[in-house]
Amino acid sequence: MIYRFTCIVCPLGCSIEVEVENGEVKEVRGYKCPRGMEWAVQEVISPKRVVMTVIPVEGGALPTVSVKTAEPVPKEKIPELMRFLAKLKLKAPVNVGQVVAEWEGIKIVATRGA
Amino acid sequence: MEPMPQIPILSYDVVVIGGGPAGMAAAIKARELGLNVLLLDENDYLGGILPQCIHPGFGLHYFKEELTGPEFASRLAKRLVELGVEYRTAARVLEIKNYSDLEKVVIFTSPTGVYQVWAKAIIYAAGARERHAFEIGIVGDRVAGIYTAGEAQTLMDIYGVLPGKEIVIVGSGDVGLIMARRFALEGAKVKAVVELMPYPGGLARNVMILRDFNIPLYLSHKVVEVRGKGRVQRVKVVKVDENLNEVPGSEFWIEADTLVISAGLVPNVKKLKKIGVEIDPATGGPVVNDRLETTVPGIFVAGNALLINDLVDYVAEQGELAAEGAKEFIENGGIESKKWVKVKKGQNVRLIAPHYLSGDHDVYLYLRVARPMENVELRIPGIGKKLRLPVVKPAEMIRLKLRAKEIQKASEKLTVEVVRA
Numbered sequence: 001m002i003y004r005f006t007c008i009v010c011p012l013g014c015s016i017e018v019e020v021e022n023g024e025v026k027e028v029r030g031y032k033c034p035r036g037m038e039w040a041v042q043e044v045i046s047p048k049r050v051v052m053t054v055i056p057v058e059g060g061a062l063p064t065v066s067v068k069t070a071e072p073v074p075k076e077k078i079p080e081l082m083r084f085l086a087k088l089k090l091k092a093p094v095n096v097g098q099v100v101a102e103w104e105g106i107k108i109v110a111t112r113g114a
Numbered sequence: 115m116e117p118m119p120q121i122p123i124l125s126y127d128v129v130v131i132g133g134g135p136a137g138m139a140a141a142i143k144a145r146e147l148g149l150n151v152l153l154l155d156e157n158d159y160l161g162g163i164l165p166q167c168i169h170p171g172f173g174l175h176y177f178k179e180e181l182t183g184p185e186f187a188s189r190l191a192k193r194l195v196e197l198g199v200e201y202r203t204a205a206r207v208l209e210i211k212n213y214s215d216l217e218k219v220v221i222f223t224s225p226t227g228v229y230q231v232w233a234k235a236i237i238y239a240a241g242a243r244e245r246h247a248f249e250i251g252i253v254g255d256r257v258a259g260i261y262t263a264g265e266a267q268t269l270m271d272i273y274g275v276l277p278g279k280e281i282v283i284v285g286s287g288d289v290g291l292i293m294a295r296r297f298a299l300e301g302a303k304v305k306a307v308v309e310l311m312p313y314p315g316g317l318a319r320n321v322m323i324l325r326d327f328n329i330p331l332y333l334s335h336k337v338v339e340v341r342g343k344g345r346v347q348r349v350k351v352v353k354v355d356e357n358l359n360e361v362p363g364s365e366f367w368i369e370a371d372t373l374v375i376s377a378g379l380v381p382n383v384k385k386l387k388k389i390g391v392e393i394d395p396a397t398g399g400p401v402v403n404d405r406l407e408t409t410v411p412g413i414f415v416a417g418n419a420l421l422i423n424d425l426v427d428y429v430a431e432q433g434e435l436a437a438e439g440a441k442e443f444i445e446n447g448g449i450e451s452k453k454w455v456k457v458k459k460g461q462n463v464r465l466i467a468p469h470y471l472s473g474d475h476d477v478y479l480y481l482r483v484a485r486p487m488e489n490v491e492l493r494i495p496g497i498g499k500k501l502r503l504p505v506v507k508p509a510e511m512i513r514l515k516l517r518a519k520e521i522q523k524a525s526e527k528l529t530v531e532v533v534r535a
C-alpha cells in the first residue's frame with residue numbers, strides 16, 4: 001500500500017510517498033529533509049490533530065467559549081472526543097488558558113474568555 | 115418634550131476605525147508613541163474576525179508561538195487595556211470627513227448616541243467583506259440556508275449554532291477548507307467542496323482536511339443554481355473547461371440543506387472612496403506610500419482593508435507601521451519626501467503594496483503572484499535585488515524586505531518580477 005502526501009512541515013510542499021507492507025513502513029520517497037520524512041511516517045502510523053470546538057457558557061458576554069486540546073489527539077479518537085465535548089457546559093467566569101475539562105489525560109483549554 | 119441633544123464632540127490625535135488585529139496593533143503602537151488615541155469597533159467585542167477563528171495557525175511570527183484566533187486577539191486586547199487605550203465597542207462609524215490635513219472628523223453611532231470625533235489623523239482598519247452568492251453568478255430560489263463562510267463561522271463558533279446538516283461549500287481557499295473541518299467536526303455532512311480553478315486554493319495543511327474527513331473536492335467545477343422551498347434543497351454543479359467556460363451537459367445536482375460561499379474577500383473601502391482615496395484595482399484597497407498613508411494626507415490604512423492578508427502577523431505589523439506613520443504625520447504636519455519611487459508590477463506579479471517608497475525607511479513589500487510556479491527568482495532588476503524561492507502560489511502572500519539604501523538606488527520606479535531562476 002502506498003500513501004501519498006503533500007508535506008505540510010514547511011512551504012516547500014514536497015510530494016512524499018510512504019510504502020507500507022504488512023503494517024510496516026518499507027520505504028519513504030520524495031522528501032527533502034528528515035522532518036518531512038518523520039512527519040509522513042507519523043501520518044501513516046498514527047496521525048494526530050489538535051481539536052477545537054465551542055462549549056456553551058452561562059453568564060458570559062458571548063454564548064460560547066472556544067476550546068482546544070492542549071496536545072494533538074490520535075485522529076481515530078476524535079469522534080469520541082467530540083461526543084465528550086458536546087456534553088460539556090460551563091459557567092462564567094472562564095479565562096483564556098484555563099483548563100476546563102480533561103479527557104483520557106488530555107487537557108481541554110479555553111481559548112476565549114467569558 | 116426634551117430638547118434635542120447636541121452631538122457630543124470628542125477630540126483625539128488619532129482615531130482608529132476597526133478593532134481587529136490591525137486596529138488593535140495600531141492603537142497600541144500609537145499609544146506607545148505617546149499619541150492620544152481612540153479605537154472604535156461596531157462589534158460588541160474586540161478582535162475583529164479573530165474570536166470566531168477558533169483553529170490554531172495564528173501568531174507564529176508575531177508572538178513566536180502558535181495560537182488560535184481568539185488567543186491572538188486576547189493578547190492584543192490585554193495589552194490595549196494595560197496601556198489604558200480608550201476604545202468603544204458597539205460603535206459604528208458612519209462617515210469620515212476630511213476638512214484639512216490636520217482636521218478630520220469621524221461620525222459614529224453607539225448605544226449612548228451619535229458622536230463626532232475630531233482628529234489629526236485616522237487609521238482605517240475596517241477589514242474586508244466577503245463576496246456573496248450573487249457576486250459569483252449563482253441564480254435560483256431565494257431560500258434560507260445560504261451563508262457566507264464568515265456568517266456560518268459566526269453562527270457556529272460565537273453563537274454555538276450549527277447552520278445546517280448537509281452542506282455544500284463553494285471555494286477551496288483556506289477559509290472554505292477550515293469551515294469544512296468545523297462542519298465535519300460538529301457532525302454535519304460536508305457533501306462537497308466545489309472549486310472553480312483546476313487546483314485547490316488553500317495551503318497544503320488545510321487541503322489535508324478533505325482527506326481527514328473524506329470530503330469530495332470538485333476542481334474545475336462551479337455551483338450555478340440553488341433550488342428549494344423555504345430552505346435550500348439542492349444545488350446545481352457544472353464542470354468548466356480551461357477557459358472557465360461551462361461544459362454543456364456536464365451539470366449534476368447535489369442534495370443539501372445549506373450552501374456556504376467562501377469565494378474570497380474584498381477590502382472594505384467604501385467610506386474611503388467617498389472622501390476621494392485612490393483605490394488600486396489589483397489589491398482592491400487604497401494606493402499607499404511606505405507609511406501606509408493613502409492618497410488623502412493623514413488617512414492611513416492597515417490590515418485587510420489595505421490588501422487581503424493570509425497571515426494575521428502581517429496584519430498586526432501593518433497596524434504598527436500605520437501608527438508610526440500617523441505619529442510622523444502629526445509631528446511634522448504632513449509626510450514629505452524628496453522623491454517617491456513608484457513600485458511597478460512585473461512578470462507574474464498580480465498585486466503589490468505599498469505603491470510608493472520614499473527611500474527614507476526600510477520597508478516590507480507585500481505581493482501575490484498570478485499563477486503557481488516552481489524554482490523562481492523574485493527580482494528587482496533596477497536595484498540588483500534577487501531572491502530565490504522554491505515555490506510560489508497565488509494563495510501565499512510573499513513578504514520582501516527592502517532597505518532604505520537599496521531603495522535609494524532606484525530612479526523614479528522599481529519593477530518587481532517573479533521569473534524562472
Ligand SMILES: Cc1cc2nc3c(=O)[nH]c(=O)nc-3n(C[C@H](O)[C@H](O)[C@H](O)COP(=O)(O)OP(=O)(O)OC[C@H]3O[C@@H](n4cnc5c(N)ncnc54)[C@H](O)[C@@H]3O)c2cc1C
Nearest residue numbers: 132134135136155156162163171207240241417418425426
Ligand atoms: C476563516 C478564516 C481563517 C483564517 N485563518 C488564519 C490563520 O490560520 N492564520 C492567520 O494568520 N490568519 C488567518 N486568517 C486571516 C486573519 O484572520 C485576517 O487576515 C485578519 O484577522 C484581518 O484583520 P483586520 O484587523 O484587517 O480585519 P478584521 O479582523 O476583519 O477587523 C476589522 C474590524 O473592523 C470593524 N469595522 C468595520 N467597519 C466598521 C465601521 N464602519 N465602524 C466600526 N467598526 C468597523 C469590524 O467590526 C471588525 O471588527 C483567517 C481568516 C479567516 C476569515
